[in-house]
Amino acid sequence: MSLLRRPVLVAVLAAALGWSATAVAGAAPDPGAPDAASAVLPTAVLPTAAVAIGDSFVSGEGAGNYLPVTDVNGVAQGFPGWSAPNANAFFCHRSANASLLKADLPGVQARFNLACSGGQPHDVANASGARAKGRTVASQLDQLRAVAGTHDIDLVLVGLGSNNSSFTFGDVASLCANRFIADAWTGWWEFWAGDVPQQPCAVSDLATEEEIAAATTETTAALRQLLTTLAQVDADGRHRVVFQDYTNPLPLDLLPQYHEEDGRDDTRDKFRDLGAERYAAGCPVHRASLAPGHVFSSRLGTVVQGSHAALSAEFPGADLVYLNVQRAFDGARLCEQGDSPANALATPIRLQDGPSGTFVTSLSGRDKIAVQRIANTCVTYFQTCQESWHPNAAGHAVLGRCLTGAAAATTRAVACVRAADGTITVG
Numbered sequence: 069m070s071l072l073r074r075p076v077l078v079a080v081l082a083a084a085l086g087w088s089a090t091a092v093a094g095a096a097p098d099p100g101a102p103d104a105a106s107a108v109l110p111t112a113v114l115p116t117a118a119v120a121i122g123d124s125f126v127s128g129e130g131a132g133n134y135l136p137v138t139d140v141n142g143v144a145q146g147f148p149g150w151s152a153p154n155a156n157a158f159f160c161h162r163s164a165n166a167s168l169l170k171a172d173l174p175g176v177q178a179r180f181n182l183a184c185s186g187g188q189p190h191d192v193a194n195a196s197g198a199r200a201k202g203r204t205v206a207s208q209l210d211q212l213r214a215v216a217g218t219h220d221i222d223l224v225l226v227g228l229g230s231n232n233s234s235f236t237f238g239d240v241a242s243l244c245a246n247r248f249i250a251d252a253w254t255g256w257w258e259f260w261a262g263d264v265p266q267q268p269c270a271v272s273d274l275a276t277e278e279e280i281a282a283a284t285t286e287t288t289a290a291l292r293q294l295l296t297t298l299a300q301v302d303a304d305g306r307h308r309v310v311f312q313d314y315t316n317p318l319p320l321d322l323l324p325q326y327h328e329e330d331g332r333d334d335t336r337d338k339f340r341d342l343g344a345e346r347y348a349a350g351c352p353v354h355r356a357s358l359a360p361g362h363v364f365s366s367r368l369g370t371v372v373q374g375s376h377a378a379l380s381a382e383f384p385g386a387d388l389v390y391l392n393v394q395r396a397f398d399g400a401r402l403c404e405q406g407d408s409p410a411n412a413l414a415t416p417i418r419l420q421d422g423p424s425g426t427f428v429t430s431l432s433g434r435d436k437i438a439v440q441r442i443a444n445t446c447v448t449y450f451q452t453c454q455e456s457w458h459p460n461a462a463g464h465a466v467l468g469r470c471l472t473g474a475a476a477a478t479t480r481a482v483a484c485v486r487a488a489d490g491t492i493t494v495g
Contacts, residue, residue, distance in 0.1 A: 114303050115177040117219035120168040121192070121208050121294060124237070125314055125467075126227035127183035128163025130415040130458030135162050135181075139204045140195055150423035154450045155197060157205045160184035161454070165461040168225050170468030173475055178219055182211045185454060186238065188231045189290035209297050216301035223475055224298065224309045229287040229371040234279035237314075240364060241457050242446070244269040244357045245417055249443060251334065251354070252343025253436040268356035274364040280371060288375040295383055308387040310474045312467070313372040315393045316365040317414030317457040318351055318358055319404040326351065326403050344432040350402040350409035350416020369394055373481075380480065391474040392483040396466055399488055402457075413463035417456040423449040470494055 120126045128134070136144040139157035148156045162181045163169075169179055184196060184203055193209050196202035205211075215221065230237040251266035275283070291311075298307055326349060327333055329342035334354050346352045353361075369392060376390040399405070400413040409416040418427040419442045428442055446453035459467060470484030473494025484494045 114218065114220040116175055116222045117178045117180055117215060118168060118171075118173055118176045118223040118225070119179075119212060119215055119221055120166065120181045120183045120225045120227070121212065122183045122225075122227035123187035123231055124161065124183075124185035124227075124454075124458055125230065126167060126225055126312065127161055127181060127185050127187070128166030128169075128464055129161045129185040130455045131163040131165035131461040131464045133164040133461075134158065135164055137162055137184075137205065140197060140206050141204075150420070150425050150452055151449060152451070154201070154454075155203050157203055159451050159454070160187075160203055160205060163461075163464065165464050167459075167464045167467035167471050170465050171471040171475065172468075173223060173472065176222060180211075180215045180219075182208050182215070183227065184208070186231055186236070187228070188233070188236075189228060189286045190233070192228070192290040193293045209293065212294075212297060213301055216303070220303035221298065221301075221307050224294070224307060225312060225471055226291065226294070226309060227312045227314075228290065229283055229375070230314055230368050232283040232286050234282050234286075235275050238450075238454065240274050241417075243273060244354070244361065245352050245456075246443065248334070248346070248353050248357070249343060249439060251337075252339050252352075253439050255338045268354035269360050271360040271363045274360060275367060280367045284371045284374040287371055288378050291375050291379055292382070295379060295386060295388075306387070308389060308475065310389050310391050310471060311372050311376045312391040312393060312471070312474075313369040314365055315395070315397045315459070316362055317397070317402055317412075317459075318353065318361060319401040320358055320362055322346075322351060322355060322358070322403045323405060323408075325406060326408075327355070341432075344430065344434075346403070347417065347431045348429060350412065350414075350418075352417055365394065376481075388480065389474050389477055390481040391470060392481070393467060393470050395483065395485045396470055396492070397459075397463065398486045400486065400490070413459060413466055415455050415458050415460045418453065419443065420445050420449075420452040423452055466492060 136146045137157040137160045138144050145157040147158055166181055168181055184191065184205055190199050191202065191208055194207050197204045247265050247267060247269060250264045254264060326346055329345045332339040332342055334342060343352065373390055376388060380388050397413045400411065402408050402412045402414050402416060405411055420426060421428055421442050422445055431439060469492045473484060474482050482494050484492060486492055
């Protein structure tokens with residue numbers, strides 16, 4: 069379907085020809101009135117727009133080419149430097165390569181990326197800076213209202229749920245990666261390091277069923293506010309809202325070449341060469357953590373699907389589409405093929421040794437003190453590592469193709485799947 073609907077086309081013709089609103093509707097003007105056609109000003113027609121709302125998976129995190137972001141004070145923030153506070157609006161990381169900007173959306177004349185990396189349901193109706201670790205940007209609904217003042221919103225892409233009051237994607241990723249790095253470089257006998265967890269991640273470490281339920285409730289409440297606001301501010305009251313879920317950057321198992329190095333796998337104590345190899349390839353994680361990670365990502369899908377189902381029932385007349393992208397990166401995840409990360413659709417974990425701007429691509433030959441220092445840089449200056457395990461530019465381009473399919477779909481739920489030959493299908 070074209071996102072520019074027929075009534076809007078009629079209004080455009082009316083404005084161009086100077087017709088009045090009543091004439092377009094079929095009611096003839098009084099022929100006795102002097103200059104009746106020119107007595108009524110043409111109806112204003114706003115240009116159509118598509119908007120992105122939510123977190124890093126729609127803001128464009130990992131795709132590079134980040135654009136300035138207007139902060140809560142109305143000041144456009146460009147890159148502030150690697151040691152700047154992570155609360156700076158720029159670190160919303162709105163990319164020119166984000167999926168919204170790459171999708172083929174017939175009839176859409178303008179696109180507005182209002183999403184913010186690390187965004188939470190809280191940030192939909194509230195200024196992000198009002199919560200811990202938020203950024204200094206206005207609420208996404210306030211930003212949406214500003215867009216609606218100048219544009220007719222026809223499509224809204226929503227990516228929300230991976231960060232919430234119970235857990236965040238960044239914390240989950242850091243937990244599993246840090247356990248692997250600690251296990252690879254630190255022996256059990258090195259008590260000086262403290263009681264550093266080194267075991268693989270379990271499902272319960274990432275998000276419990278209770279936390280998933282709470283996240284669903286929280287996400288649904290925020291999206292209810294979004295739908296209510298759209299009904300109030302959208303020029304013609306017609307818009308499609310696409311609820312996109314999440315894809316896992318890692319496979320169910322690593323390619324065999326990443327299973328062991330120097331005769332050591334990740335089930336024994338201390339395996340530095342293997343740790344360095346997996347870090348270089350972008351997948352510093354225990355093999356035993358991979359399955360729990362996929363349970364976590366599928367549960368994120370249930371958060372989004374649950375919100376979509378609940379709101380579809382509450383708003384039966386709304387045009388709401390659930391877009392499942394959990395298989396959109398099949399065959400092109402980190403360490404799923406050789407030469408990772410060059411051929412993957414996700415960014416590798418990359419750290420800096422201090423906020424230098426130079427990414428460490430190899431940990432080979434580094435001792436445990438150096439590795440600990442590098443890992444701590446991510447904690448102190450989160451912007452130095454926040455791109456890790458997100459879709460890269462090619463990945464966001466794939467998600468853009470998924471969005472193209474969802475925008476044109478005739479059903480309320482579609483899945484975007486990547487075949488072995490790289491073909492993307494949506495249906």
